Amino acid sequence: MSISEQAAERRQDYDGASPFPGAAEHVPAGRAQVGLTAAIVVLPFVALGVAIFLAWGQGVALTDLLLAAGFYVVTGLGVTVGFHRLLTHAAFTARPWLRVALAVAGSMGFQGNVIDWVAVHRRHHAFTDRPGDPHSPYRYGTGLRGQLRGLAHAHLGWLFADDPTPAVRYAPDLLADAAMTRVARAFPVLCALSLALPFLAGWAITGTLYGGLTAFLWAGLLRVALLQHVTWSVNSLCHVLGSRPFRTRRHDRSTNLWPLALLSFGESWHNGHHSEPSCARHGLDRGQIDPSAAVIGLFERLGWASNVHWPDHERIERRRAGAPPHARAPAGD
Numbered sequence: 246m247s248i249s250e251q252a253a254e255r256r257q258d259y260d261g262a263s264p265f266p267g268a269a270e271h272v273p274a275g276r277a278q279v280g281l282t283a284a285i286v287v288l289p290f291v292a293l294g295v296a297i298f299l300a301w302g303q304g305v306a307l308t309d310l311l312l313a314a315g316f317y318v319v320t321g322l323g324v325t326v327g328f329h330r331l332l333t334h335a336a337f338t339a340r341p342w343l344r345v346a347l348a349v350a351g352s353m354g355f356q357g358n359v360i361d362w363v364a365v366h367r368r369h370h371a372f373t374d375r376p377g378d379p380h381s382p383y384r385y386g387t388g389l390r391g392q393l394r395g396l397a398h399a400h401l402g403w404l405f406a407d408d409p410t411p412a413v414r415y416a417p418d419l420l421a422d423a424a425m426t427r428v429a430r431a432f433p434v435l436c437a438l439s440l441a442l443p444f445l446a447g448w449a450i451t452g453t454l455y456g457g458l459t460a461f462l463w464a465g466l467l468r469v470a471l472l473q474h475v476t477w478s479v480n481s482l483c484h485v486l487g488s489r490p491f492r493t494r495r496h497d498r499s500t501n502l503w504p505l506a507l508l509s510f511g512e513s514w515h516n517g518h519h520s521e522p523s524c525a526r527h528g529l530d531r532g533q534i535d536p537s538a539a540v541i542g543l544f545e546r547l548g549w550a551s552n553v554h555w556p557d558h559e560r561i562e563r564r565r566a567g568a569p570p571h572a573r574a575p576a577g578d
């Protein structure tokens with residue numbers, strides 16, 4: 246029996262509560278990857294210390310906060326509207342220039358190159374909360390210790406493991422797309438730009454290098470860190486805490502977590518998303534604020550987006566957790 250067949254067999258044994266088979270066999274990633282990831286995780290905390298020290302007694306400059314908010318919105322929407330809803334799930338069709346612009350903006354979020362990001366996320370949907378999921382908080386079982394360890398793994402730990410997701414298998418469409426492979430190759434340059442632009446903007450606006458430095462700290466490093474932790478929280482918290490109004494596939498424990506809705510641009514309506522993955526709106530219920538969906542709606546009105554998959558309300562009602570079995574629609578993938 247081949248290794249993949251063995252893995253498939255082990256997956257079928259999964260009961261929804263035990264640690265995943267082989268969960269304890271943690272293979273650390275190569276030194277270069279571990280070093281780089283550790284730097285990306287630790288550096289913002291050093292930056293936070295420096296930023297607080299500099300701001301002590303005089304507060305944070307409004308310029309820095311506005312720049313941070315601007316870069317947060319652009320790179321955040323690049324990830325949620327671009328990487329996630331457009332490129333991973335094809336929730337709409339974008340004009341070619343918009344597709345590239347969104348992929349570039351998302352790349353500036355320091356979350357990996359666009360093709361790898363999409364591949365990992367598609368794998369997460371294919372194996373949600375069961376063996377094969379690259380970042381499930383249920384990896385170590387549902388006991389208290391296992392759950393805490395799993396949360397740490399789903400939030401951050403998975404980035405340090407040697408668990409490659411083959412793009413050939415999960416993102417062949419993007420590999421065949423010349424524009425996307427070019428954006429993916431430019432990832433290191435785009436990361437550098439993501440830090441250099443706030444510095445240059447701060448320098449230009451204040452006319453001082455000091456102004457450039459504080460803008461680099463707030464709108465560069467700290468903005469990157471906040472967006473990363475919000476994205477990672479969707480992987481960790483949004484599979485553990487919150488409500489599950491809609492049915493999802495077996496073992497899938499995705500949740501809706503309202504406190505993160507605004508900061509995550511609507512991505513924390515994660516149960517809605519796992520129930521209807523290719524829907525352009527994740528906040529499927531009334532009052533569920535979803536800024537990414539609003540932006541897609543704006544793109545549609547401007548004629549930049551077409552073929553938008555808006556929620557089909559009848560179908561969604563059939564998906565509701567309490568809906569009678571005869572009215573139920575099959576769960577999506």
Ligand SMILES: [Zn+2]
Nearest residue numbers: 369480499515
């Ligand atoms: Zn998920």
Ligand SMILES: [Zn+2]
Nearest residue numbers: 333366370522
């Ligand atoms: Zn998704």
